[in-house]
Amino acid sequence: MILKKQVFAKTKRTVFICSFLALSLIHFAVFWCFINFDTIRLTLFRVNEYGEETFVWFENYSRLFKDIFLKEDTSAANSFWNSFHAVGINFIILPISIIVAYAFYKKVYGYSFYRIIFYLPSVISIVVLAAAFREMFRQFNDGTTVIIGPVAQLLSAIGINKEWLTPDVDVNVKWPLIYTFAILNGMGANVILLTSAMNRIPKEISEASRLDGCGFFRELTHVTLPLIMPTITTWVMMIFSSVYAFFMQPMLILEGNSGVDGKFLTTPWQIFNLVADAGFDTQRLISAACLGIILTMFVLPLNLLMRALLNRFTAEVSY
Amino acid sequence: MKKFKFLALSTACLALSSLTGCTTNSDNTIAQKDRLSIVYYPGGYGSEYLTDFCKSFLSQKLGKPESEIIEGTHYQLIPDDGITYGADYYLTSDARCPDIIISNLLSPKAVTQGYVANLDDVFETSVETSQGKVKLEDYVNKEAIEQYSYEIRRGQTAKHRFAMPWTAIPISIAYNDTLLHKIKHVQSDFVVGEDISVNSVWTRAPKTVEELKAIFVDVDAYNQENGTNITKLGWAAANGTNWFESFITTWWAQRQGVDEEYLYEGEGSYYDFWKYDSPEIFKQTGLQDALSTIKELFISNGQYVNSYPSVGSMTIKNAQQAFAEGKALMCLTGDFFEQEYSLFIKESQQTFKMMRVPAIDNALTNEDGSTKELTYLNISSCAYVPNKAANKELAKEFLIYTSSEANLVKFTKATGGIRPFNYDVRELAKGYEFSEFKKSVFDLYYDADDYLYKFPRNIAVEDISPIYLYEGVSEVIFLGANYATVLSSLKDLSPAQIMVEGTSSFNSIYSRAVKSFNEWKRIYGL
Numbered sequence: 035m036i037l038k039k040q041v042f043a044k045t046k047r048t049v050f051i052c053s054f055l056a057l058s059l060i061h062f063a064v065f066w067c068f069i070n071f072d073t074i075r076l077t078l079f080r081v082n083e084y085g086e087e088t089f090v091w092f093e094n095y096s097r098l099f100k101d102i103f104l105k106e107d108t109s110a111a112n113s114f115w116n117s118f119h120a121v122g123i124n125f126i127i128l129p130i131s132i133i134v135a136y137a138f139y140k141k142v143y144g145y146s147f148y149r150i151i152f153y154l155p156s157v158i159s160i161v162v163l164a165a166a167f168r169e170m171f172r173q174f175n176d177g178t179t180v181i182i183g184p185v186a187q188l189l190s191a192i193g194i195n196k197e198w199l200t201p202d203v204d205v206n207v208k209w210p211l212i213y214t215f216a217i218l219n220g221m222g223a224n225v226i227l228l229t230s231a232m233n234r235i236p237k238e239i240s241e242a243s244r245l246d247g248c249g250f251f252r253e254l255t256h257v258t259l260p261l262i263m264p265t266i267t268t269w270v271m272m273i274f275s276s277v278y279a280f281f282m283q284p285m286l287i288l289e290g291n292s293g294v295d296g297k298f299l300t301t302p303w304q305i306f307n308l309v310a311d312a313g314f315d316t317q318r319l320i321s322a323a324c325l326g327i328i329l330t331m332f333v334l335p336l337n338l339l340m341r342a343l344l345n346r347f348t349a350e351v352s353y
Numbered sequence: 354m355k356k357f358k359f360l361a362l363s364t365a366c367l368a369l370s371s372l373t374g375c376t377t378n379s380d381n382t383i384a385q386k387d388r389l390s391i392v393y394y395p396g397g398y399g400s401e402y403l404t405d406f407c408k409s410f411l412s413q414k415l416g417k418p419e420s421e422i423i424e425g426t427h428y429q430l431i432p433d434d435g436i437t438y439g440a441d442y443y444l445t446s447d448a449r450c451p452d453i454i455i456s457n458l459l460s461p462k463a464v465t466q467g468y469v470a471n472l473d474d475v476f477e478t479s480v481e482t483s484q485g486k487v488k489l490e491d492y493v494n495k496e497a498i499e500q501y502s503y504e505i506r507r508g509q510t511a512k513h514r515f516a517m518p519w520t521a522i523p524i525s526i527a528y529n530d531t532l533l534h535k536i537k538h539v540q541s542d543f544v545v546g547e548d549i550s551v552n553s554v555w556t557r558a559p560k561t562v563e564e565l566k567a568i569f570v571d572v573d574a575y576n577q578e579n580g581t582n583i584t585k586l587g588w589a590a591a592n593g594t595n596w597f598e599s600f601i602t603t604w605w606a607q608r609q610g611v612d613e614e615y616l617y618e619g620e621g622s623y624y625d626f627w628k629y630d631s632p633e634i635f636k637q638t639g640l641q642d643a644l645s646t647i648k649e650l651f652i653s654n655g656q657y658v659n660s661y662p663s664v665g666s667m668t669i670k671n672a673q674q675a676f677a678e679g680k681a682l683m684c685l686t687g688d689f690f691e692q693e694y695s696l697f698i699k700e701s702q703q704t705f706k707m708m709r710v711p712a713i714d715n716a717l718t719n720e721d722g723s724t725k726e727l728t729y730l731n732i733s734s735c736a737y738v739p740n741k742a743a744n745k746e747l748a749k750e751f752l753i754y755t756s757s758e759a760n761l762v763k764f765t766k767a768t769g770g771i772r773p774f775n776y777d778v779r780e781l782a783k784g785y786e787f788s789e790f791k792k793s794v795f796d797l798y799y800d801a802d803d804y805l806y807k808f809p810r811n812i813a814v815e816d817i818s819p820i821y822l823y824e825g826v827s828e829v830i831f832l833g834a835n836y837a838t839v840l841s842s843l844k845d846l847s848p849a850q851i852m853v854e855g856t857s858s859f860n861s862i863y864s865r866a867v868k869s870f871n872e873w874k875r876i877y878g879l
Contacts, residue, residue: 080876082876083461083462083465083466083819083822083823084465084466085462085465085466097872105860106860106868107860107865107868108859108860173666179662179663179666197663197665197666199666200665200666202590202665202837202841203590203665203666294837294838294841294842295834295838311438312441313438313439313440313441313460313462313463314441314460314462314463314466314468315460315462
């Protein structure tokens with residue numbers, strides 16, 4: 035009787051565990067395996083106007099390679115290289131975030147208030163943030179330009195008059211504008227991450243460094259930074275992954291207008307456009323899938339290289 | 354253990370609830386038996402006319418007074434701004450599928466993949482006209498029907514009708530007639546007609562490019578004299594500059610010839626371009642002439658001129674609104690202008706009219722030596738019936754009903770728009786008080802010697818290139834480069850560089866075409 039009960043309990047437990055695992059496995063099979071394998075499979079086909087598929091080996095890739103790397107399609111080439119602005123943006127965010135996080139860690143005057151301010155972009159939708167940012171530079175046209183945005187007014191007052199938000203006019207100011215927005219928008223989460231890492235450093239180490247004569251900045255460079263290096267390493271590795279998702283910032287700032295010959299287009303934005311307007315044109319979905327894979331093929335080695343370099347040059351830390 | 358089970362159960366419920374997004378939301382249901390549902394593009398003509406049509410059609414069909422025909426019960430009208438490129442949302446669903454879609458585009462791939470109903474029987478039906486019963490096939494503008502005729506499988510000898518042409522939109526220039534009569538002609542280097550004399554005001558709109566240049570000088574003089582800041586010709590460059598098509602197509606055809614070659618032998622005519630035989634069509638000199646004329650009129654020292662000071666950052670809506678407010682003498686627009694900007698027009702209390710695109714010098718002539726009057730028409734707007742529609746036959750009957758002569762006139766009276774059918778509203782609605790703007794639109798349409806469509810006419814419908822049909826090439830004349838790119842490039846490059854020669858930083862349209870044609874030939878087995 036006891037044995038029967040034990041077997042029943044064991045079976046119940048196994049079924050319980052399996053049912054949990056099944057959910058994850060089904061999710062993994064459908065939303066990861068099926069989607070990714072089908073995407074890769076699709077890139078090897080051409081779909082005609084009747085929706086019929088023809089196996090074409092790597093024809094789709096070769097076309098896009100020519101477009102991007104031989105510049106046969108200026109827009110595709112521009113968008114590909116523009117995607118790497120994400121790396122630039124994150125490398126600017128990195129030192130700023132470290133300094134801001136350190137200031138919070140050291141509890142500078144009014145740090146609680148600033149912490150909330152820095153945290154806000156992380157909880158507000160990027161669409162709202164972009165709309166607010168655009169308002170800062172808003173200009174109205176009814177034949178002549180009327181400057182409405184406070185920042186645009188301020189800049190105008192010191193003699194800087196530009197068409198801030200129109201992609202095809204004053205082209206040179208658009209990327210700095212996108213960078214500014216992306217930095218403001220992206221800093222919050224990073225500051226939180228770094229502050230958390232810094233807060234884990236034992237107080238004794240910080241005190242000891244101060245007793246040894248370390249000033250505010252010396253403590254940062256000689257004590258705090260080396261101790262949070264694993265966090266920074268992980269983050270730097272993620273910088274290259276940001277290339278895959280870099281489209282919301284330029285798209286929202288320029289309200290979907292990517293400029294002449296895709297001057298402000300990025301590959302993820304191009305993929306978004308291809309998928310959004312695909313309708314009955316499966317070939318557009320195939321192009322989007324190929325672009326995604328080409329971008330991955332290019333970024334993944336960079337990611338691995340960065341990882342190898344960081345592992346080699348940063349010491350392991352434990353406390 | 355109980356706590357653990359509860360947590361486990363909650364997690365499982367949460368995980369399952371994440372999948373509920375995959376289910377259909379019943380609120381989106383459109384299809385309903387015996388209720389006529391229409392999804393339409395709301396811009397331009399509004400929805401009042403559709404309500405009237407639904408009420409009168411269903412009243413006749415059901416034998417009930419119009420007051421008893423109720424929206425939601427007997428019919429449903431769904432405006433959708435995104436319908437032009439978003440029809441797949443409706444066409445692929447049983448629940449969301451309406452009975453009729455009225456849009457500016459019918460995706461050919463939606464047809465070939467079987468999502469759109471065949472309308473051959475509709476076009477075989479006769480409708481009432483003042484000339485007696487006429488078969489719709491003979492009553493509708495030929496190009497407009499053929500534009501939406503497709504083979505169900507490639508290589509078939511017959512093509513089938515899949516859409517009912519909805520509107521023919523003349524795109525050209527609108528002008529402020531009140532203001533025009535205040536502009537005095539001053540002495541300049543430009544040649545004007547004998548009826549325009551120095552120191553007298555303009556009594557008509559400019560008819561030639563030379564006259565257009567003259568009036569630009571006159572507007573400057575007017576502004577100087579009166580301390581005003583009237584813009585000469587309003588257009589916009591911020592979000593697409595598609596109204597420039599009227600300039601481009603007209604000047605191009607005037608030099609290239611409409612059906613047959615005119616000035617440039619061996620290059621083919623305007624309509625030969627749309628046959629898409631080879632990339633060489635992009636070398637047509639007439640197209641470069643059109644761009645040269647645009648450059649001459651609107652670009653100087655790398656900057657846009659003769660338009661709003663901030664033309665580069667203006668949207669099409671900004672430009673038209675400023676014009677309606679009386680801030681510009683002329684503006685690129687279409688027949689929908691009066692309806693869309695009625696509020697601003699009412700406030701400005703000025704009279705607006707449409708004019709023909711001024712003729713380029715050495716333009717194509719009629720047999721009597723007069724310049725051939727060409728009107729650029731957009732005929733892409735159409736109504737079609739999805740294959741999944743719940744009331745397919747009712748939808749077809751509605752399309753036939755709206756195509757009778759009486760209803761065509763009713764449509765024009767209500768919207769000012771013209772449907773591409775063989776009817777002359779000026780004759781059929783004599784005594785009806787159309788606005789000056791609408792009258793000028795009718796003149797632009799009915800008095801044209803020929804029409805310019807972005808369509809390969811004069812060839813059998815079976816011979817239309819699959820490139821034309823399936824690659825959306827008619828949407829933008831310059832292939833991958835949109836109008837904004839071409840216009841912006843004109844600031845620094847010559848038309849020949851843009852179209853044929855290219856530069857180190859700009860791939861010419863011809864080189865882009867060569868690449869595309871190679872691919873298209875492979876895809877379509879040409």
